[in-house]
Amino acid sequence: MRSRFDDLLTTLNNSMIEMGALVERAISQASQALLEQDAEIARRVMEGDEAIDQMEKEIEGLCLKLLLQQQPVAKDLRQISTALKMITDMERIGDQAADISEICLYLANEHQIIAKQEHIQQMSKVTIKMVTGAIDAFVKKDRELADWVIAQDDEVDALYTAVKKDLINLIHDNVENGEQAFDLLQIAKYYERIGDHAVNLAEWVIFSITGEHKNKRVL
Amino acid sequence: MSYCFEIKGLDLFYGEFQALKNINMNIEEGGITAYIGPSGCGKSTLIKTLNRMNDLIEGCKITGEIKLFGEDIYGNMDVNVLRKRVGMVFQKPNPFPMSVYDNIAFGPRTHGTRSKAQLNQIVEESLQKAAIWDEVKDRLHKSALGLSGGQQQRLCIARALAVNPEVLLLDEPTSALDPISTGKIEELLLTLKEKYSIIIVTHNMQQATRISDNTAFFLLGEVIEYGKTEDLFAMPKDKRTEDYITGRFG
Numbered sequence: 001m002r003s004r005f006d007d008l009l010t011t012l013n014n015s016m017i018e019m020g021a022l023v024e025r026a027i028s029q030a031s032q033a034l035l036e037q038d039a040e041i042a043r044r045v046m047e048g049d050e051a052i053d054q055m056e057k058e059i060e061g062l063c064l065k066l067l068l069q070q071q072p073v074a075k076d077l078r079q080i081s082t083a084l085k086m087i088t089d090m091e092r093i094g095d096q097a098a099d100i101s102e103i104c105l106y107l108a109n110e111h112q113i114i115a116k117q118e119h120i121q122q123m124s125k126v127t128i129k130m131v132t133g134a135i136d137a138f139v140k141k142d143r144e145l146a147d148w149v150i151a152q153d154d155e156v157d158a159l160y161t162a163v164k165k166d167l168i169n170l171i172h173d174n175v176e177n178g179e180q181a182f183d184l185l186q187i188a189k190y191y192e193r194i195g196d197h198a199v200n201l202a203e204w205v206i207f208s209i210t211g212e213h214k215n216k217r218v219l
Numbered sequence: 220m221s222y223c224f225e226i227k228g229l230d231l232f233y234g235e236f237q238a239l240k241n242i243n244m245n246i247e248e249g250g251i252t253a254y255i256g257p258s259g260c261g262k263s264t265l266i267k268t269l270n271r272m273n274d275l276i277e278g279c280k281i282t283g284e285i286k287l288f289g290e291d292i293y294g295n296m297d298v299n300v301l302r303k304r305v306g307m308v309f310q311k312p313n314p315f316p317m318s319v320y321d322n323i324a325f326g327p328r329t330h331g332t333r334s335k336a337q338l339n340q341i342v343e344e345s346l347q348k349a350a351i352w353d354e355v356k357d358r359l360h361k362s363a364l365g366l367s368g369g370q371q372q373r374l375c376i377a378r379a380l381a382v383n384p385e386v387l388l389l390d391e392p393t394s395a396l397d398p399i400s401t402g403k404i405e406e407l408l409l410t411l412k413e414k415y416s417i418i419i420v421t422h423n424m425q426q427a428t429r430i431s432d433n434t435a436f437f438l439l440g441e442v443i444e445y446g447k448t449e450d451l452f453a454m455p456k457d458k459r460t461e462d463y464i465t466g467r468f469g
Contacts, residue, residue: 002466071425073452073464211454219453 005070012062012083013139019055020135023090024128026052026097027194031124033101034187035117039108045101052094056087075208078219082208086138089197089204093131096190096197103183113184114170114177119163120184123191126156130198137205146209149202156195163188222288223248223386223416224269229283231264231440233276238264240440242283246433251408251417253427253448256437257468262420265437266388269418270305271298288385303330306379310391312371314363314378319346319355322363322374326382341381349377350407369400373407380411387411389419393426405430424464428452436460 026045033042063084066072072080107113130149137145167181207213224246231239239261246252254262264273271292273279285292292301303326315322323342324332332338342359346352351373355366363374372392379387389408393401408417408430421427427434428448435445436457444451444460455461462468 005466073424073428074455074461076465077453219449 005066005076008062008066008070009076009079012059012066012080015055015059015062016083016086016135017139019052019059019087019090020131022048022052022055023093023097024131026094027124027128027131030097030100030104031121033104034107034113035121037104037108037110037113039105042101042104042108046098049094049098052091056091059083059087078208078211082138082204085204086134086201089200090131093194093197096194100187100190103187107180107183110180114180119159119166120188120191123156123159123163123188123195126152126159127191127194127198130156130195131201134198134201134205137202138208141205141209143206143209146202146205150199153195153199156192160188160192221248222246224418225284225286225289227284227286229265229268229281229285231261231268231273232278232280234278238440239268242442244435244442244445246416246418248288248416249412249414250432251412251419251430253431253434254418254420254437255422255424255427255434255464256443257463258422260437261440262435262437263390266307266390266418266420269386269388270302270307272307274298303382304384305386305388306382306384307388308372308375308379308390308392310394312368312375312395314366314371314374316362316364318360319363319366319374320359322378323381326378330382345377345381346374348380348411349373350403350410351377367400369396369403372396372400372404376404376407376411380415384415386416386418389417391420391422394422401426424452436463438463 026048029041029045029048032038033045063080066080070076130152133145133149133152136142137149164185167185170177171181203214207218211217211219222245224244226242226244226246229239229242230237242265254266256262267273268281269285269292273281281293287296287301287304290296315325317325320342323345324338327338327341332341343352343356346355351370354370355374358365363371366374372395376387376392393404396404405426408419411417412432419427419431431448433446434448434451436443436451436455436459438459444455444457446456451460452464455464459468
């Protein structure tokens with residue numbers, strides 16, 4: 001009865017999964033570039049950002065086409081409007097992975113990275129899980145998973161504080177560590193922001209399931 | 220909150236066929252209530268019941284209670300008085316084959332208004348209210364059949380308003396009209412709801428979301444869901460409502 005509409009909604013979900021995969025890979029490769037001081041990988045992440053931007057435009061176009069042609073209501077309307085909101089955060093996450101990579105280009109020339117990177121790498125792992133979880137929750141309409149993503153933000157914030165402490169100690173030990181410490185703090189801040197964007201994603205997923213955004217009825 | 224209609228335990232049979240099943244519904248005064256649902260679900264039958272247009276149908280049996288501002292319409296109420304208080308506009312514009320003026324004056328004359336000055340006033344006011352005065356003021360004495368479909372439908376609304384009703388029933392009033400005429404009727408209804416209670420049957424889901432305050436979804440003679448329009452279209456409670464409004468029905 002509405003198979004064309006259903007086909008397009010499936011296309012939308014698949015595109016969201018695809019964009020989600022690109023974003024996850026960008027974060028993961030940015031972390032690898034930092035860990036291995038690999039300028040080549042960092043450059044690849046920066047170049048790959050264009051593909052994420054392109055996906056955002058494609059999904060945006062598809063959502064607007066669906067709104068125009070199908071005039072959706074109820075869960076269809078929530079699914080499409082949620083996708084429209086989510087891609088903005090996903091695109092920002094892609095930018096932040098590129099920003100991390102840009103700093104990695106400079107750090108690749110350093111003799112060595114001063115800090116033990118446990119906490120930063122841990123931030124990377126948690127944020128990747130958050131982004132993956134949010135996209136999965138959207139596709140599977142999984143409220144519990146979306147709640148889980150939101151709950152992870154505290155861990156990311158705690159890790160950010162831990163990184164900051166590590167870096168203060170390093171500057172305290174040797175003031176010449178200062179410049180690199182600032183770069184690393186900036187990287188940690190980008191991960192912290194990625195965590196916030198993942199929370200935004202999960203909050204919109206909850207809207208698509210319940211009609212409520214941050215416990216407030218939107219529609 | 221006050222209600223124009225209070226419907227309790229309403230059953231309606233056409234012979235053996237039960238067209239309405241245990242309808243219980245209070246309709247808000249001074250708003251627009253939309254009835255939606257697939258063809259044959261009972262929505263037109265219900266609005267016809269609200270001004271007793273089913274009375275003449277052979278084999279039609281109605282039980283239950285319908286009150287208009289507290290008065291039982293199937294009790295002692297005079298049907299002519301009921302139809303003056305509850306006007307009706309149909310899917311296909313149906314102007315009488317007479318002048319624009321006489322179409323509007325027909326109702327008031329039937330109800331005893333004779334004064335020329337008074338009739339002139341009613342005709343002008345009714346056409347103004349129906350947002351068609353400017354288009355017909357120079358051709359009041361020409362045949363109403365010469366008007367476009369959209370103009371004819373607004374004329375029919377003006378004709379219903381001429382007897383000063385309390386409620387307006389509209390059975391798919393825009394389904395035969397182009398988008399511009401449809402837009403004009405929708406704008407008009409949004410203005411009229413300040414003074415009249417309006418019940419509209421529509422197959423156009425977007426129309427229901429655009430203009431109505433409350434919506435009832437009918438299926439096989441039953442009211443499946445009834446509530447605020449934005450709730451029903453954003454977060455329907457019943458799966459059957461969700462399936463129907465999203466086009467998954469069937």
